[in-house]
Amino acid sequence: MDILTLSVIGALVVVALILVGLYFSYYNRIRMYENQIDEAWSQIDVQLKKRFDLVPNLVETVKGYAKHEREIFENVSKARAGLVSGSPQERMEASNMLTSTLRTLFAVAEAYPQLKANEQFKLLQEQLQGIEDKIAYARQYFNTSVLNFNNLITTIPGAWFAGGRSKREFLAIPEGERQVPKVQF
Amino acid sequence: MARRSFFDEQRRNRRDSILLAIVVSLFLFGLVYSFAYIFAPDALIFVLPFSLVLILIYTWGSYQYGDKIVLSSTGAHPAEGNEFVYLNNVAEGLAIAAGVPPPKVYVIDDPEINAFATGKDPQHASIAVTTGALQKLNRQELEGVVAHELSHVRNRDVEFMTFVAVLVGLVSILSHIILRWAWWGGAGRRRSRSRDSGAGIEVVVIVLGFILAILAPIAVALVQFAISRRREFMADASGAELTRYPEGLASALEKIKDNNQGKMKVDEAVSPLFISDPNKSPLDNLFATHPPLEERVKRLRQM
Numbered sequence: 001m002d003i004l005t006l007s008v009i010g011a012l013v014v015v016a017l018i019l020v021g022l023y024f025s026y027y028n029r030i031r032m033y034e035n036q037i038d039e040a041w042s043q044i045d046v047q048l049k050k051r052f053d054l055v056p057n058l059v060e061t062v063k064g065y066a067k068h069e070r071e072i073f074e075n076v077s078k079a080r081a082g083l084v085s086g087s088p089q090e091r092m093e094a095s096n097m098l099t100s101t102l103r104t105l106f107a108v109a110e111a112y113p114q115l116k117a118n119e120q121f122k123l124l125q126e127q128l129q130g131i132e133d134k135i136a137y138a139r140q141y142f143n144t145s146v147l148n149f150n151n152l153i154t155t156i157p158g159a160w161f162a163g164g165r166s167k168r169e170f171l172a173i174p175e176g177e178r179q180v181p182k183v184q185f
Numbered sequence: 186m187a188r189r190s191f192f193d194e195q196r197r198n199r200r201d202s203i204l205l206a207i208v209v210s211l212f213l214f215g216l217v218y219s220f221a222y223i224f225a226p227d228a229l230i231f232v233l234p235f236s237l238v239l240i241l242i243y244t245w246g247s248y249q250y251g252d253k254i255v256l257s258s259t260g261a262h263p264a265e266g267n268e269f270v271y272l273n274n275v276a277e278g279l280a281i282a283a284g285v286p287p288p289k290v291y292v293i294d295d296p297e298i299n300a301f302a303t304g305k306d307p308q309h310a311s312i313a314v315t316t317g318a319l320q321k322l323n324r325q326e327l328e329g330v331v332a333h334e335l336s337h338v339r340n341r342d343v344e345f346m347t348f349v350a351v352l353v354g355l356v357s358i359l360s361h362i363i364l365r366w367a368w369w370g371g372a373g374r375r376r377s378r379s380r381d382s383g384a385g386i387e388v389v390v391i392v393l394g395f396i397l398a399i400l401a402p403i404a405v406a407l408v409q410f411a412i413s414r415r416r417e418f419m420a421d422a423s424g425a426e427l428t429r430y431p432e433g434l435a436s437a438l439e440k441i442k443d444n445n446q447g448k449m450k451v452d453e454a455v456s457p458l459f460i461s462d463p464n465k466s467p468l469d470n471l472f473a474t475h476p477p478l479e480e481r482v483k484r485l486r487q488m
Contacts, residue, residue, distance in 0.1 A: 036284070043281050123267055130274025137282035140429070145284075 026152075026161035033149035037168060040142035041088060044171075047135045048095055052083045054131065055098070058124045062105060065115035069108055075101045092139070092171055099132060143170050194340040194419060202345045206244050209352045213240050247351040252303040252311055252343075254351050255455055259301075261291035261313040272319060275331050276312055282427045283335045288312045297445045298322060298437070301458040302334035303347045310338040321444060322437050329434030332424035333460055340423065342416045343458075350455050414476045417460075421481055425488055435485040442478045 059073055079101050082094025106125065109115050116122075146168045153162035214237065221232040247254075264272050273290050280287040288302070291313035298318040304310035312334045318327065337343050425431035438461070447465025456463050461478065 040284075119267075123270060126270050126274065130270070130278065133274065134278040134281055137278045137427075140282050141284055 022157065023161055026158055030152060030158070030162065030165065033145060033152055036145045037142065037149055040138065040145045043138040044135060044142060047131050047138055048083045048091060051128070051131045052080060054124065054127060055080045058128065061118065061121050061124060062109060062115060065112045066108060072101065072105050072108060076105060088171065095135060102128060139171050146170050198341040198345045202348055205345070205348060205352065210240050210244055244352065248305060248348055251347040251351040252305065252309065255303045255347055255458065256291060256311060256313065258455055259293055259313065259451055261293045264290040264292045272314060275324070275328055279328060279332050279335050279427055283339045285335065285339050288335070288338060292316060295449055297449050297463070298441045299445070299449060299463055300330050300334055300460050302337045302343045303458060304338065304343050305347065306341065306344060307338050310343060321440060325430060325433035326437035326440065328428050329424060329437045330460060332427040333420045333434055335427065336420040336423040337416070340419060342420065346458050350458055417476055417481065418484065421485055425485060431485040431488040435482045438478050438482050
């Protein structure tokens with residue numbers, strides 16, 4: 001073999017190595033973001049589940065003081081049922097509905113001074129507020145992860161290594177519904 | 186873009202931590218050397234390897250247990266119980282937004298509004314908030330403050346800053362010891378024992394030891410000054426990115442400005458960890474560990 005063939009082979013090997021390296025790096029990054037999206041969703045899932053478990057306690061506590069607000073209790077339990085089944089989008093919608101029915105519930109509670117003074121009620125209210133915030137933050141993290149993933153697989157060179165993956169959906173829910181807490185210590 | 190800069194920040198902090206470990210180890214070794222030279226010139230050959238090992242252990246220990254040392258030096262206690270559900274909720278929520286594990290939450294009993302974060306990595310991070318902050322800030326403001334601290338965690342500032350605080354803490358203690366020794370006439374006793382051959386060098390080493398001792402706190406202040414300002418601005422910005430509400434932190438900082446006297450009982454070495462300088466002193470204009478609050482509020486309001 002003469003020098004020319006050797007250097008051509010050498011150049012080809014270098015190019016192949018670079019391509020393989022790029023492939024590995026982008027493959028890993030795409031996988032990393034996919035995992036991050038899954039993890040982000042599981043964060044939301046955990047909070048939805050916690051909320052699901054917490055709502056009956058709240059309803060019981062309120063019932064102790066305000067038995068006749070039956071309609072609200074029904075709405076709350078209907079919205080609550082939607083938290084644990086269905087697609088992510090459906091469950092987020094149920095969660096949203098629950099947020100607004102809970103808001104009515106807390107508004108009603110304003111009319112019952114004894115209930116408002118109940119320690120258990122205050123704690124539940126704080127915990128639900130906390131969960132609501134966490135859901136909002138988890139959604140924000142989810143959407144950021146989706147954005148990063150979509151950016152990666154739709155721009156060059158990431159798009160070359162995306163292997164037919166399609167863009168992920170954002171969790172589109174109106175922002176700015178966060179409530180100022182009434183809880184004070 | 187945001188992600189890139191936060192990875193950059195992590196890398197930079199990692200590099201700074203390693204650099205710091207090397208510089209401080211060398212510095213300590215210099216101090217020990219002058220010590221050994223003064224007290225036991227004949228035993229240098231035994232003292233030096235021994236001290237080298239000790240310095241390595243010390244550096245490793247500062248890295249590994251720095252957060253515990255810092256937390257206990259500020260008198261922080263774990264935020265447990267119903268009264269702190271609120272604070273724990275805020276911290277957990279923001280940890281979710283930042284994509285880091287929920288930090289351990291601590292409370293400091295102090296009427297001033299302040300907070301800090303510490304820990305060697307996001308998996309072992311702690312956040313401490315004063316009771317004053319819990320009482321005087323509303324939820325958005327508290328979220329702003331906690332988000333600022335969590336950004337320090339995510340950018341791995343806490344790793345570096347805790348490391349500085351603890352390593353530096355010993356440097357000033359050692360310097361204190363040397364200075365005290367000089368004060369009580371140790372140098373006089375020294376002269377009688379000195380040998381003819383080493384007398385000249387000895388004086389040089391003693392002088393060097395004193396210079397180091399005097400320079401240590403100043404050098405430390407300058408290093409802190411250099412490291413803290415950029416990190417504080419970064420943490421303000423990425424904290425605002427987490428809450429999506431820069432005004433929360435801005436108004437918290439304004440409350441800090443109006444409320445705080447700067448009279449918390451906190452060691453100087455630990456003070457750069459706090460969101461706002463806990464000890465105000467006349468030297469602050471020269472060696473401020475924190476950028477002026479007005480400047481931070483202005484930048485937040487421009488976001």
